[in-house]
Amino acid sequence: MSTTTLDARASAKRRKTSLHSQRLWALWGSYAALAVFVVIFLVPPFYTVVTSLKSSAEISAQVGSPWMVNHPTLDNFWYLITYPNFQTYYLNSAMITAVTVVVSMTISVMAAFSLSRMGFWGSQTLSTGVFLTYLVPPSLLFIPLFQIVGMMGLINNLWCLALLYPTLAVPFCTWIMIGYFSSIPRELDEAALIDGASYIQILLKIFIPVAMPGIIAATIFAFTVAWGAFLYPLAYLYTSSQMVLTVGIISDLIRGDVFQWGKIMAACLLASLPPIVIYAFLMDYYVAGLTAGATKG
Amino acid sequence: MAESSSISVGSAAAGATRTSSMKRFAQRRSTTAFLLCLPLILLVAVFVIYPAFYAIYLSMLNKKMTAFVGLGNFAFLLKRHTFQLVIFQSCLFAITAVVMKALLGFILAHLMHNIPSGNQKIWRGLLLVPWVIPLALSTLTWWWMFDPSYSAFNWVLNQFGLANVPWLGVGWIARLCTITVNIWFGTPFFMIMYLAALKSVPEQLYEAASIDGATARQKLVHVTLPMMRNIISITILFSLITTFADFDIVRILTSGGPQDMTHVFATYAFQVGIQSGDIPLGASDSLFMFPILACAAFFVLRGVTQRTKEIAA
Numbered sequence: 356m357s358t359t360t361l362d363a364r365a366s367a368k369r370r371k372t373s374l375h376s377q378r379l380w381a382l383w384g385s386y387a388a389l390a391v392f393v394v395i396f397l398v399p400p401f402y403t404v405v406t407s408l409k410s411s412a413e414i415s416a417q418v419g420s421p422w423m424v425n426h427p428t429l430d431n432f433w434y435l436i437t438y439p440n441f442q443t444y445y446l447n448s449a450m451i452t453a454v455t456v457v458v459s460m461t462i463s464v465m466a467a468f469s470l471s472r473m474g475f476w477g478s479q480t481l482s483t484g485v486f487l488t489y490l491v492p493p494s495l496l497f498i499p500l501f502q503i504v505g506m507m508g509l510i511n512n513l514w515c516l517a518l519l520y521p522t523l524a525v526p527f528c529t530w531i532m533i534g535y536f537s538s539i540p541r542e543l544d545e546a547a548l549i550d551g552a553s554y555i556q557i558l559l560k561i562f563i564p565v566a567m568p569g570i571i572a573a574t575i576f577a578f579t580v581a582w583g584a585f586l587y588p589l590a591y592l593y594t595s596s597q598m599v600l601t602v603g604i605i606s607d608l609i610r611g612d613v614f615q616w617g618k619i620m621a622a623c624l625l626a627s628l629p630p631i632v633i634y635a636f637l638m639d640y641y642v643a644g645l646t647a648g649a650t651k652g
Numbered sequence: 653m654a655e656s657s658s659i660s661v662g663s664a665a666a667g668a669t670r671t672s673s674m675k676r677f678a679q680r681r682s683t684t685a686f687l688l689c690l691p692l693i694l695l696v697a698v699f700v701i702y703p704a705f706y707a708i709y710l711s712m713l714n715k716k717m718t719a720f721v722g723l724g725n726f727a728f729l730l731k732r733h734t735f736q737l738v739i740f741q742s743c744l745f746a747i748t749a750v751v752m753k754a755l756l757g758f759i760l761a762h763l764m765h766n767i768p769s770g771n772q773k774i775w776r777g778l779l780l781v782p783w784v785i786p787l788a789l790s791t792l793t794w795w796w797m798f799d800p801s802y803s804a805f806n807w808v809l810n811q812f813g814l815a816n817v818p819w820l821g822v823g824w825i826a827r828l829c830t831i832t833v834n835i836w837f838g839t840p841f842f843m844i845m846y847l848a849a850l851k852s853v854p855e856q857l858y859e860a861a862s863i864d865g866a867t868a869r870q871k872l873v874h875v876t877l878p879m880m881r882n883i884i885s886i887t888i889l890f891s892l893i894t895t896f897a898d899f900d901i902v903r904i905l906t907s908g909g910p911q912d913m914t915h916v917f918a919t920y921a922f923q924v925g926i927q928s929g930d931i932p933l934g935a936s937d938s939l940f941m942f943p944i945l946a947c948a949a950f951f952v953l954r955g956v957t958q959r960t961k962e963i964a965a
Contacts (some may be wrong), residue, residue: 385766392779399793421804466692471684488696490949492897494918498925498935499703522699554684583786585900589924602787618798623789634784638777646848
């Protein structure tokens with residue numbers, strides 16, 4: 356009798372410890388696998404940093420491992436910071452991105468408020484249409500847009516991007532904002548309506564402050580789209596005074612067969628800095644913006 | 653609607669003024685609503701819908717855009733060997749990359765789900781880096797790593813006594829390289845979406861399954877996957893569209909070469925339409941993407957709405 360209970364207790368204990376050790380193995384296994392993935396994912400950014408610290412001489416006379424820096428130097432960065440063309444690209448990118456963000460957010464917040472709360476004849480169709488517009492990739496329409504931009508006389512004019520980028524950002528931003536606005540309880544705007552607030556007041560004083568996380572997420576999205584777009588500037592701009600960073604780096608630092616890789620990598624690093632800084636400080640909003648699309652749709 | 657019917661029960665005179673004021677109110681409200689949407693409607697109409705129809709018109713013109721040739725451009729493209737390669741490579745590129753991204757993202761999401769949530773943030777932060785760097789810029793780094801004479805990968809291979817690989821110089825290897833870069837870039841997005849989905853599965857379901865004696869595999873197949881189906885299909889749809897329409901990677905890495913083997917629809921349209929100046933041919937080339945994308949969107953979205961209805965019912 357007593358032996359059987361002891362046996363049962365012992366086996367239960369063994370089972371528990373084996374379960375425990377199994378869990379522990381799974382945990383450490385997960386960490387190890389994740390570490391492998393992180394290393395693989397970070398190889399290109401690491402190599403960008405390594406190369407950007409090398410002089411052209413060190414790159415062309417490669418001694419030993421290309422993954423190491425023998426004589427680290429900040430010359431590439433200094434060259435770029437004092438290089439007028441690069442300054443122009445940076446300024447152009449910043450201007451276009453700022454305009455795109457402001458325009459896109461204004462358009463999409465207004466539309467999302469109207470679609471989620473007010474409604475009019477055909478507003479349901481419009482919401483669906485907005486979602487479908489998001490699915491239209493830029494590479495589908497860049498050729499007719501080339502003609503349209505040409506008709507407007509904006510070929511090789513930086514500001515054509517300020518017209519075109521909102522088409523990439525607005526549908527998704529509107530869609531995220533519809534999701535956020537719909538989650539605000541209706542009692543809130545009903546109470547404000549009874550107090551005699553107009554719809555514009557409701558939007559400005561209630562909806563925008565309450566849905567601030569959504570607005571930040573959508574703003575980050577609009578920013579990344581405008582900052583990183585490549586096809587439109589490549590197709591519509593060709594003089595360096597009008598170029599933005601993504602195309603300026605390629606067309607300026609690659610001259611025929613001469614690749615100044617150290618400078619190119621330093622330029623990549625400087626150009627990816629704004630998105631990375633935003634990401635580092637606002638990661639939660641960034642992730643919320645990414646996932647909001649699918650979970651709220 | 654509800655208000656006006658309840659009002660008609662009341663006294664006629666008061667009811668009449670009330671309904672008319674309600675009507676005016678509703679009118680004003682819907683006018684405001686429409687005006688708030690107007691910028692969006694204009695933007696989409698001018699820069700999305702109009703160009704779409706304009707593309708169809710353009711695709712039916714001859715090279716100098718002086719004569720109408722009907723479907724001639726499409727027929728010409730289909731007969732061209734380069735374009736057949738483009739169709740093949742676009743499908744290969746999109747399908748292989750999306751499948752790999754979906755699988756790796758799924759594995760990563762599960763690994764992340766295994767570790768305590770306090771530590772997840774830092775790992776997530778590191779794993780999302782490929783997605784955060786603008787693609788056109790990170791592809792430049794890949795290009796540099798694939799460089800024919802200074803390739804950093806070849807140095808590693810040489811350390812193990814292996815010969816140099818001509819990364820972007822041979823058709824099939826170049827194809828694999830473009831796909832690899834796309835997988836590297838897109839996997840974090842899948843991971844984030846799946847992780848959000850995994851977190852939304854209620855813990856009770858797993859407990860109930862454990863009590864019923866379900867194995868880990870059974871839990872995955874009968875609990876996790878059904879609960880995640882909508883997010884999985886939406887994520888795959890998004891990714892399929894962006895991958896299929898990809899331009900940056902192929903344009904920067906190979907510009908379509910060697911022997912046009914890595915061209916996808918977007919890069920070929922750019923080469924034909926913008927660089928060679930044959931706008932109608934470029935327009936018809938990119939229009940080929942439309943039916944394929946529309947089919948994918950239709951089936952995925954139909955499935956999603958059906959499942960949403962089933963859940964609601």
